[in-house]
Amino acid sequence: MAARYSIVSLVRNAFGYHEGWQRAWRSPDPKERYHVVVIGGGGHGLATAYYLAKEHGVTDIAVIERGWLGGGNTGRNTTIIRSNYLWDESAGIYEKALQLYEGLSQDLNFNIMLSQRGVLNLAHNLHDLREISRRVNAIRLNGIDSEVLSAEEIKAMVPILNISPGARYPVLGGSLQRRGGVARHDAVAWGLARAADARGVDIVQNCEVTDILREGGRVTGVETTRGTIMADKVGIVVAGHSSVLAAMAGFRMPVESHPLQALVSEPIKPILDTVVMSGTVHVYVSQSDRGELVMGAGIDGHNGYTQRGSLPVIEHMVAAAMELFPIFSRLRMMRQWGGIVDVCPDASPIIGKTPVENLFINCGWGTGGFKATPGSGWVFAHTIARGEPHPLNAPFSLDRFAAGKLIDEHGAAGVAH
Amino acid sequence: MLLITCPWCGPRDEIEFSCGGEAHITRPSEPEALTDEAWADYLFNRTNPKGPHAERWVHTHGCRRWFNVLRNTATNEILAVYEMGKPRPDGEGS
Numbered sequence: 196m197a198a199r200y201s202i203v204s205l206v207r208n209a210f211g212y213h214e215g216w217q218r219a220w221r222s223p224d225p226k227e228r229y230h231v232v233v234i235g236g237g238g239h240g241l242a243t244a245y246y247l248a249k250e251h252g253v254t255d256i257a258v259i260e261r262g263w264l265g266g267g268n269t270g271r272n273t274t275i276i277r278s279n280y281l282w283d284e285s286a287g288i289y290e291k292a293l294q295l296y297e298g299l300s301q302d303l304n305f306n307i308m309l310s311q312r313g314v315l316n317l318a319h320n321l322h323d324l325r326e327i328s329r330r331v332n333a334i335r336l337n338g339i340d341s342e343v344l345s346a347e348e349i350k351a352m353v354p355i356l357n358i359s360p361g362a363r364y365p366v367l368g369g370s371l372q373r374r375g376g377v378a379r380h381d382a383v384a385w386g387l388a389r390a391a392d393a394r395g396v397d398i399v400q401n402c403e404v405t406d407i408l409r410e411g412g413r414v415t416g417v418e419t420t421r422g423t424i425m426a427d428k429v430g431i432v433v434a435g436h437s438s439v440l441a442a443m444a445g446f447r448m449p450v451e452s453h454p455l456q457a458l459v460s461e462p463i464k465p466i467l468d469t470v471v472m473s474g475t476v477h478v479y480v481s482q483s484d485r486g487e488l489v490m491g492a493g494i495d496g497h498n499g500y501t502q503r504g505s506l507p508v509i510e511h512m513v514a515a516a517m518e519l520f521p522i523f524s525r526l527r528m529m530r531q532w533g534g535i536v537d538v539c540p541d542a543s544p545i546i547g548k549t550p551v552e553n554l555f556i557n558c559g560w561g562t563g564g565f566k567a568t569p570g571s572g573w574v575f576a577h578t579i580a581r582g583e584p585h586p587l588n589a590p591f592s593l594d595r596f597a598a599g600k601l602i603d604e605h606g607a608a609g610v611a612h
Numbered sequence: 613m614l615l616i617t618c619p620w621c622g623p624r625d626e627i628e629f630s631c632g633g634e635a636h637i638t639r640p641s642e643p644e645a646l647t648d649e650a651w652a653d654y655l656f657n658r659t660n661p662k663g664p665h666a667e668r669w670v671h672t673h674g675c676r677r678w679f680n681v682l683r684n685t686a687t688n689e690i691l692a693v694y695e696m697g698k699p700r701p702d703g704e705g706s
């Protein structure tokens with residue numbers, strides 16, 4: 196059991212020249228059998244294991260990760276958190292996640308650096324304005340904070356934004372969720388890993404699942420690069436690789452994988468203290484605690500697993516950013532990267548059962564699942580432990596596509612995350 | 613950036629093209645005879661492979677004609693460009 200982090204432990208370790216810190220989690224060899232195997236050591240997989248242990252008393256769990264923990268989309272995203280989705284189903288799960296985030300640093304005894312600095316969405320034309328009002332009303336009916344701002348109110352919040360009438364993308368107004376913001380992505384993965392490990396979960400890194408073993412329509416375990424691991428129940432939480440894992444288990448998915456890119460500038464002094472996004476011109480930007488501007492683009496139009504993405508997509512995004520923030524024009528961009536996002540036809544996730552008994556899947560979070568991390572783990576843990584979905588994820592079943600009960604969140608997901 | 617060879621215009625930058633998604637998906641001739649599952653499979657399910665993928669592209673800012681491309685989604689290597697309606701050149705399932 197890891198020692199608690201506190202001001203006392205910080206002082207004590209400072210006197211020891213910080214040489215006495217323990218490892219935050221173990222690095223065990225996989226056992227031959229577990230009650231539950233979670234495939235994928237991103238935030239969602241780790242949260243699933245954590246809540247299985249904490250809320251359902253299941254501790255005989257392995258999280259199997261192909262690379263390093265949090266090295267997938269969890270460590271590649273632009274960390275925007277919000278719960279202002281349109282439909283009731285989405286409001287339920289994203290708001291649950293936001294509420295869990297609000298208590299997560301305390302719960303995990305790990306500072307996830309949640310900063311509720313607000314998330315602004317810009318309207319550039321009359322259609323945007325009307326759509327924003329409609330959404331704000333729907334969101335408020337679900338008891339979630341959201342408000343409409345005028346262009347002047349936005350200018351007062353973000354003085355560097357170009358709202359002049361002559362702007363190529365005039366700003367007519369926008370919406371704001373004040374409880375939205377950012378958190379540190381690595382800390383979310385590490386905090387969940389440490390807390391899950393402390394409850395007995397084995398986190399096995401550098402171990403790729405190469406096959407899903409089945410017998411008579413039931414899952415029995417997984418084949419991995421570190422040997423066979425048997426399991427009573429298996430959860431697939433692999434984001435961009437969902438179709439690959441589903442193919443191993445013999446079923447098809449309504450998911451396509453696309454590269455999604457982000458980039459950061461050189462660090463500068465504090466200049467932007469909220470998150471600004473524009474779905475219409477395809478850009479969003481925030482400033483990290485280190486002073487870098489973090490910007491995100493849209494997905495590549497074609498499928499891909501390359502984790503790099505196309506340059507034209509970045510150019511398009513940077514051009515839009517320059518129009519909105521002329522002051523950024525001489526900044527140098529330092530790094531650019533991509534992650535593979537799993538996009539569903541209705542831009543909503545799939546969380547639930549599969550055609551294979553005791554095999555569950557949690558995917559389709561696409562461009563916007565970081566904000567859902569604890570909520571996703573919460574409901575998926577319930578689904579695996581009970582064999583039935585939690586009321587919050589029941590609408591997000593795989594069979595909604597045959598039933599025609601799609602949950603269209605393209606407007607809320609958009610480029611924006 | 614991909615360099616795509618349009619069968620009519622030759623090699624051009626990716627920005628001139630748009631991708632139309634998975635190729636060789638045939639609209640069922642009798643939709644009303646399908647089960648909901650089969651209809652959903654046609655409408656929503658995609659192969660989404662990590663490896664060779666047959667997909668449709670259109671030369672939007674050029675001749676505006678459609679054609680098929682076989683591209684490795686793990687490396688972006690373009691393995692073949694071929695006419696729509698022709699079978700996959702690598703002989704894999706359509």
Ligand SMILES: Cc1cc2nc3c(=O)[nH]c(=O)nc-3n(C[C@H](O)[C@H](O)[C@H](O)COP(=O)(O)OP(=O)(O)OC[C@H]3O[C@@H](n4cnc5c(N)ncnc54)[C@H](O)[C@@H]3O)c2cc1C
Nearest residue numbers: 235237238239261267268269272273275404534564565566
């Ligand atoms: C550039 C970018 C910006 C984004 N911005 C935002 C944002 O601002 N806000 C937001 O809410 N969301 C954002 N997202 C989306 C968000 O990152 C994801 O939805 C979320 O992190 C998914 O978490 P996950 O745990 O499901 O997936 P991941 O973190 O990708 O974890 C899946 C893990 O599965 C592992 N895996 C795959 N195959 C196997 C195998 N065969 N065996 C074992 N392990 C395997 C992978 O290595 C990976 O570590 C962004 C994504 C990207 C790429």
Ligand SMILES: [Zn+2]
Nearest residue numbers: 618621671675
């Ligand atoms: Zn052409």
